[in-house]
Amino acid sequence: MYKPDYKKTADGYAYDYPRASITTDCVIFGFNGHDLQVLLIRRGVEPYKDSWALPGGFLKMNETVAECAFRELQEETTLQPETLEQFGVFSDVERDPRGRVVTIAFYALVKQALVKGGDDAADAQWFPLKQLPHLAFDHYDILKEAQLALKRDIHHQPVAFRLLAEHFSMTQLQRLYEDILETQFDRRNFYKKMLASGVITEQKPEDDAKHKLKKLFSFNLTAYADMKKKSTNNQEF
Amino acid sequence: MYKPDYKKTADGYAYDYPRASITTDCVIFGFNGHDLQVLLIRRGVEPYKDSWALPGGFLKMNETVAECAFRELQEETTLQPETLEQFGVFSDVERDPRGRVVTIAFYALVKQALVKGGDDAADAQWFPLKQLPHLAFDHYDILKEAQLALKRDIHHQPVAFRLLAEHFSMTQLQRLYEDILETQFDRRNFYKKMLASGVITEQKPEDDAKHKLKKLFSFNLTAYADMKKKSTNNQEF
DNA sequence: ACAAAAGTGTTGTAACTACACCCATGT
DNA sequence: ACATGGGTGTAGTTACAACACTTTTGT
Numbered sequence: 141m142y143k144p145d146y147k148k149t150a151d152g153y154a155y156d157y158p159r160a161s162i163t164t165d166c167v168i169f170g171f172n173g174h175d176l177q178v179l180l181i182r183r184g185v186e187p188y189k190d191s192w193a194l195p196g197g198f199l200k201m202n203e204t205v206a207e208c209a210f211r212e213l214q215e216e217t218t219l220q221p222e223t224l225e226q227f228g229v230f231s232d233v234e235r236d237p238r239g240r241v242v243t244i245a246f247y248a249l250v251k252q253a254l255v256k257g258g259d260d261a262a263d264a265q266w267f268p269l270k271q272l273p274h275l276a277f278d279h280y281d282i283l284k285e286a287q288l289a290l291k292r293d294i295h296h297q298p299v300a301f302r303l304l305a306e307h308f309s310m311t312q313l314q315r316l317y318e319d320i321l322e323t324q325f326d327r328r329n330f331y332k333k334m335l336a337s338g339v340i341t342e343q344k345p346e347d348d349a350k351h352k353l354k355k356l357f358s359f360n361l362t363a364y365a366d367m368k369k370k371s372t373n374n375q376e377f
Numbered sequence: 378m379y380k381p382d383y384k385k386t387a388d389g390y391a392y393d394y395p396r397a398s399i400t401t402d403c404v405i406f407g408f409n410g411h412d413l414q415v416l417l418i419r420r421g422v423e424p425y426k427d428s429w430a431l432p433g434g435f436l437k438m439n440e441t442v443a444e445c446a447f448r449e450l451q452e453e454t455t456l457q458p459e460t461l462e463q464f465g466v467f468s469d470v471e472r473d474p475r476g477r478v479v480t481i482a483f484y485a486l487v488k489q490a491l492v493k494g495g496d497d498a499a500d501a502q503w504f505p506l507k508q509l510p511h512l513a514f515d516h517y518d519i520l521k522e523a524q525l526a527l528k529r530d531i532h533h534q535p536v537a538f539r540l541l542a543e544h545f546s547m548t549q550l551q552r553l554y555e556d557i558l559e560t561q562f563d564r565r566n567f568y569k570k571m572l573a574s575g576v577i578t579e580q581k582p583e584d585d586a587k588h589k590l591k592k593l594f595s596f597n598l599t600a601y602a603d604m605k606k607k608s609t610n611n612q613e614f
Numbered sequence: 615a616c617a618a619a620a621g622t623g624t625t626g627t628a629a630c631t632a633c634a635c636c637c638a639t640g641t
Numbered sequence: 642a643c644a645t646g647g648g649t650g651t652a653g654t655t656a657c658a659a660c661a662c663t664t665t666t667g668t
Contacts, residue, residue, distance in 0.1 A: 155392075159399070231441040310620080326659075565648085591646090
C-alpha cells in the first residue's frame, strides 16, 4: 500500500500544494462486420448531462491508471476487453468545468459479436466513426487521437484480430483494415498478401452446405509472433 | 484560468477525496556521433539523494503536462528541445516513497553538438545507453519504455535528424539508426536507400581541402513531408 | 432475374539483399 | 606501416501494383 500523504481534516483531504485530479477515459473500438465503431455512454449527471461521452472516471488511491480504466469500463459497460492501450494524456487547464482534471486516455478493442449483452443498458450505444454525435468535454479530440494511435499500432500489433470474431471472412478483414487505415486496397492483392503472410489460416467449411463458397479464416497468434521475430532484419524508415 | 476546486484551510488545500500528485519525467536522448546517450541529473535531495535520475517535477495548476515537462527541463538542464513526445504513464501505487505520485513520461531529442553549455552543471551528465548507472525510483523502467517508443516512432517521424547536427556523415546516420533499432545494416545498402529516399542531400564540400573524401549530408524536411504524403498507398501490417 | 459480394492468376516493375575491393585518413 | 573508416556497382531474388472475368449468394 502507498503511504498516505494527506492530512485528514474537517474540510476533507488536505495537501500542502493544490493538486489536479486524475481520471481515465476509454475509447472502445468494435467492428460489426461493416463499420468500425465506438461505444459511447450517455451522461446522467452534470456537467454535460445527457451528452454522449467516453466511459471513464476518477482514479482511486489503491489502483494504477490501467486498473482504473478497467474498473470504470466494467462498471459503466460491463465490458472486460482483452487489451487496453494507453495512448495519450489530456491536460488542458480548462478542459473540465469542474476544476483541474488530467485524464489518461486508453483505447480498448473488443469483439463486438460477443458483446450483445452489453447493449441492454440503454445509456450505452455503438456509433460508427463516420456518424458520431456531439461529445462531452474534449472527448472528440481524445477519440481522434485514439484513431491515430490505432492507425499507428496496426503495423506493430495484431490489432485487427482483437476486433474480429474468431472466424471471419477475408472481406470483413479488409473492410476493417480499410476503416482503420482510411485507405482502399485491391481485393486480390490483399487476399494474397494476407494468406502469404501465414498469420491467418483457412477454416475447413463445416459442411453446413448453406454456404458453398464463402470461406472463413482465423488468426494464428503463434505464426504472428514468429513473423514478428523473424522480421528483425529490415527497414530504416 | 481553471476554476479552483479546493478549500483553502489552515492545513493546506483540502479536497473531498484524496488525490495523487502528478509529475512529469523526461528522457533526453542525444547522439555524440558514436553512441546514443541519455542525460541524467544527480538528485540533491531525499529520497534517492545522490542517485542519478530523469529530470522532472511536479505539475503546476496553470500548465499542461507538456508545459510542465518543458519547464522542468529548462530549470534542471537549461535545455529547450525541439520536440517532446509523451510516451507513457507510470502509476504503480508504490513507485514513489513520498506517497501516491503518477508520472507522465516524455522523451526529448536534442542536438548534442549544440548542448556543450549544458554540461557545466556538474549534476547533469550524459550516459551511453549501454553504460547506465543505477537510477532512482522506477526511472530505469521509464527509460526502457522510452527506448521502445523511440524505436517505434523512428518509422513515422524524422527522429534521427533531430538528434544529429545539421551536417552529418552517412556513417554517423547509420550508427544512430543501428543504436536506436538495435540492429546492423549493410553499409552500401544503407547508403543507397537513404540517398534514394531523397530526404537527405549531399553538401558540397567547403573546400577546406582538409578532407577530400569525407562527404557530409543534411536533412531535407520538405522532401520528407512529401514522401510521407505520397506514401498513403501501401502496406497492411 | 438481378445486383452485389466473393473468389481467383499473370505479368511488368520496383525494391531489396548479398557481396568485395580500393582509397583516404589518422595514429 | 597499419588499422580504421569511408566510398562505390552488380546481379539475383522477392515483393508489390495493376488489372477483369466468373460463380455465388441474397432479394
